[in-house]
Amino acid sequence: xxxxxxxxxxxxxxxxxxxxxxxxxxxxxxxxxxxxxxxxxxxxxxxxxxxxxxxxxxxxxxxxxxxxxxxxxxxxxxxxxxxxxxxxxxxxxxxxxxxxxxxxxxxxxxxxxxxxxxxxxxxxxxxxxxxxxxxxxxxxxxxxxxxxxxxxxxxxxxxxxxxxxxxxxxxxxxxxxxxxxxxxxxxxxxxxxxxxxxxxxxxxxxxxxx
Amino acid sequence: xxxxxxxxxxxxxxxxxxxxxxxxxxxxxxxxxxxxxxxxxxxxxxxxxxxxxxxxxxxxxxxxxxxxxxxxxxxxxxxxxxxxxxxxxxxxxxxxxxxxxxxxxxxxxxxxxxxxxxx
Numbered sequence: 001x002x003x004x005x006x007x008x009x010x011x012x013x014x015x016x017x018x019x020x021x022x023x024x025x026x027x028x029x030x031x032x033x034x035x036x037x038x039x040x041x042x043x044x045x046x047x048x049x050x051x052x053x054x055x056x057x058x059x060x061x062x063x064x065x066x067x068x069x070x071x072x073x074x075x076x077x078x079x080x081x082x083x084x085x086x087x088x089x090x091x092x093x094x095x096x097x098x099x100x101x102x103x104x105x106x107x108x109x110x111x112x113x114x115x116x117x118x119x120x121x122x123x124x125x126x127x128x129x130x131x132x133x134x135x136x137x138x139x140x141x142x143x144x145x146x147x148x149x150x151x152x153x154x155x156x157x158x159x160x161x162x163x164x165x166x167x168x169x170x171x172x173x174x175x176x177x178x179x180x181x182x183x184x185x186x187x188x189x190x191x192x193x194x195x196x197x198x199x200x201x202x203x204x205x206x207x208x209x210x
Numbered sequence: 211x212x213x214x215x216x217x218x219x220x221x222x223x224x225x226x227x228x229x230x231x232x233x234x235x236x237x238x239x240x241x242x243x244x245x246x247x248x249x250x251x252x253x254x255x256x257x258x259x260x261x262x263x264x265x266x267x268x269x270x271x272x273x274x275x276x277x278x279x280x281x282x283x284x285x286x287x288x289x290x291x292x293x294x295x296x297x298x299x300x301x302x303x304x305x306x307x308x309x310x311x312x313x314x315x316x317x318x319x320x321x322x323x324x325x326x327x328x329x
Contacts, residue, residue: 019235024307
C-alpha cells in the first residue's frame with residue numbers, strides 16, 4: 001500500500017483500507033452495544049504494554065551487548081531495526097537517540113500520535129492524550145517527575161517531536177551492574193516507557209511492571 | 211485484572227507471551243474477535259472454524275500465507291462471522307467504511323477524526 005502522505009496537504013493521514021474496515025466494524029459494534037469499548041481498550045492496552053514493546057526491547061538489549069550493532073543503530077535506525085525483521089509500513093523512518101550521562105531524550109508527537117509501533121506496539125493512551133502532548137515540550141522536567149523520573153540537574157533534556165514520516169526510539173542507558181547478563185535478561189530490563197524517554201531501564205532484580 | 215482466555219491458534223504470529231501485531235488495526239481486529247466471543251456472540255470454536263476457512267480460501271487463491279497476511283484473514287473472518295450472526299449488515303459496514311474515509315479526508319491533520327453524521 002503506497003503512502004500518500006506528504007507535507008503539503010492538510011487533512012489527516014487516511015488509514016489503509018484494512019484499518020478503515022476495522023474501524024467501520026468497531027464503530028458499528030460499539031454503537032449497537034455488542035462490544036464494550038472499555039473492554040476493548042483493556043485488551044489492546046494489555047498487548048501494547050506487554051507484547052508490542054518487546055520488539056524494541058530486543059533491539060535495545062542487542063545494542064547494549066554489541067557495540068557494532070549500536071553504531072549501526074544510531075547511524076541508521078530503520079536499517080538496523082530491519083535486521084530484526086521489524087519493518088512495518090510506517091516503521092521506515094525510525095531515528096534512534098541515545099541517552100547518556102549528559103543527555104536524556106524524550107519523545108512526543110505534538111500533532112497527533114505518531115509512534116514507532118513496529119518496535120513499540122500501540123501507543124499508550126497517555127501518549128495520545130493532549131496533556132502529555134502539550135506539556136512534554138513546555139515542561140519536560142515536570143512530565144518526567146509525574147512519571148517518577150528525576151534526573152541530575154546538569155543532564156540536558158532533549159524532546160523530539162515525531163511526525164508521520166519521522167519517528168523516534170530512545171536508546172536508554174544500560175543499568176549499572178548488568179555486565180554478566182544475557183541479551184534475553186537485558187531485554188527484560190527495557191520498558192516501553194524507557195524507550196519513549198518517560199522512564200529509565202529497570203535495575204536488575206528490581207522486578208515490578210513497566 | 212484478567213483478560214479473556216485466548217487459546218493460541220495454529221499459524222498465529224506471536225511469541226511466548228501471546229500474539230504480536232504489526233499494525234494497530236491488527237490489534238483492534240484481534241480485540242474485536244476476542245470481545246465478541248467473550249460477550250457470547252459466537253464461541254471461540256466457531257471463530258477458529260471461520261478463520262480457518264478464510265485462511266484455506268486465501269491459500270487456495272494463491273496466498274503463500276507466511277504470517278504477514280494473517281490478520282487480513284482475521285478481518286475477513288470477522289466480517290463474515292458478524293454478517294452470518296446478524297450482528298452487522300455488510301451494506302452498513304461498507305457505507306460506514308466509506309464514511310470514515312471521508313471523515314479522514316475532511317479532517318485537518320492533528321484534529322480528532324469524527325464522523326459527521328451517523329447513517
